[in-house]
Amino acid sequence: MEERPLTGISPPGRIAAPGEGIGQDELALSARNHGLPLEAMRYEVTPAGLHYVLVHYDIPDTGTGTDAATSAGTTTDATTDPDTWRLTLRGRLRTPLELDLRDLRALPSVTHRVTMECAGNGRARLSPRPVSQPWLVEAVGTAEWTGVPLRAVLAEAGVAPDAVEAVFTGADHGVERGVEQDYRRSLPLPVGEDVLLAHTMNGGPLPPQHGHPLRLVVPGWYGMAHVKWLRDIELVDTAFGGYQQATAYRYRQSAGEPGEPVTRIAPRALLIPPGFPDFMSRTRVVGPGPVRLAGRAWSGHGPVVRVELSTDGGAGWADAEVLPQGGHPYAWQGWHADWTAVPGSHTLLVRATDASGRTQPLEQPWNRGGFGNNQAQAVSVVCR
Numbered sequence: 439m440e441e442r443p444l445t446g447i448s449p450p451g452r453i454a455a456p457g458e459g460i461g462q463d464e465l466a467l468s469a470r471n472h473g474l475p476l477e478a479m480r481y482e483v484t485p486a487g488l489h490y491v492l493v494h495y496d497i498p499d500t501g502t503g504t505d506a507a508t509s510a511g512t513t514t515d516a517t518t519d520p521d522t523w524r525l526t527l528r529g530r531l532r533t534p535l536e537l538d539l540r541d542l543r544a545l546p547s548v549t550h551r552v553t554m555e556c557a558g559n560g561r562a563r564l565s566p567r568p569v570s571q572p573w574l575v576e577a578v579g580t581a582e583w584t585g586v587p588l589r590a591v592l593a594e595a596g597v598a599p600d601a602v603e604a605v606f607t608g609a610d611h612g613v614e615r616g617v618e619q620d621y622r623r624s625l626p627l628p629v630g631e632d633v634l635l636a637h638t639m640n641g642g643p644l645p646p647q648h649g650h651p652l653r654l655v656v657p658g659w660y661g662m663a664h665v666k667w668l669r670d671i672e673l674v675d676t677a678f679g680g681y682q683q684a685t686a687y688r689y690r691q692s693a694g695e696p697g698e699p700v701t702r703i704a705p706r707a708l709l710i711p712p713g714f715p716d717f718m719s720r721t722r723v724v725g726p727g728p729v730r731l732a733g734r735a736w737s738g739h740g741p742v743v744r745v746e747l748s749t750d751g752g753a754g755w756a757d758a759e760v761l762p763q764g765g766h767p768y769a770w771q772g773w774h775a776d777w778t779a780v781p782g783s784h785t786l787l788v789r790a791t792d793a794s795g796r797t798q799p800l801e802q803p804w805n806r807g808g809f810g811n812n813q814a815q816a817v818s819v820v821c822r
Contacts, residue, residue: 473576532596
């Protein structure tokens with residue numbers, strides 16, 4: 439559907455007032471969505487149920503549940519039922535296509551291990567706080583996605599010379615900032631050879647919350663580009679100006695400026711929490727003596743080449759050992775360092791630098807949407 443205004447429902451984007459706590463709307467968002475428990479970074483590949491999830495609207499009816507909804511008077515949405523689902527390719531093409539899951543699974547497939555991070559990861563730590571999904575640092579996960587390279591499907595359809603972008607439409611529908619819309623995003627042409635039409639996650643069918651039966655996977659880009667419940671691809675000869683492209687997901691200092699688009703993931707390192715936690719504060723408790731500290735680091739701008747660790751709140755820094763990518767150029771890398779803990783309270787800091795020279799800041803530059811936040815992680819530890 440075309441986007442259309444719908445007034446009186448969705449409030450405009452705003453910044454929290456000084457001292458304003460997280461409200462019920464934000465709590466409702468954080469109950470629907472979930473981050474990665476940081477201790478789950480011990481897995482090189484995140485189990486599907488632990489991978490972060492952000493759903494803008496509703497999870498569409500994929501036809502995989504019980505018949506309770508049907509008996510209550512609703513019907514299965516044919517665009518996401520795997521038995522009737524179709525992917526349409528149209529627009530500036532030589533031959534428009536319509537493919538079902540059997541067609542896609544019959545094409546040569548590839549598997550990419552990809553670290554995916556929400557563009558708003560870290561938003562809740564900003565001051566003043568943009569009012570939205572209140573992520574801390576857990577909006578990340580790494581999965582093995584199997585599917586068909588998008589370039590192969592576009593080559594079969596034949597891209598017209600005047601096509602400049604591919605617009606991807608998901609089956610999720612809702613209202614955002616007063617605009618009724620299907621979730622839609624675009625990518626410039628030609629698309630990278632690593633972009634996938636993914637039908638499989640970690641060797642099994644996509645779970646409903648991760649886009650069943652088909653989603654887009656764009657390695658190196660923040661999660662807003664990985665359109666879930668994908669049902670339509672349109673090639674266009676002008677830049678796409680839809681809400682999720684031109685209004686949302688822009689780096690802005692003020693509401694009125696056009697801003698710059700959010701694209702690739704900024705470098706980040708995270709520490710697997712050592713020891714054991716306090717229930718409420720999540721402060722970690724360790725015993726005195728040698729402690730192996732470890733974690734993950736990633737960037738959408740190339741491999742991570744350096745991870746630095748401070749065990750004294752940033753007064754001094756030492757290099758950790760960074761593990762190689764191991765044939766997975768789109769996935770996080772392991773790192774580790776040894777620390778001799780002494781009794782008392784400590785603040786551990788960790789930061790990454792990638793091959794492009796980008797380094798995590800100690801203080802996060804602010805933007806109105808709370809996007810691209812990669813301030814160095816701080817972890818409170820008590821040694822006793």
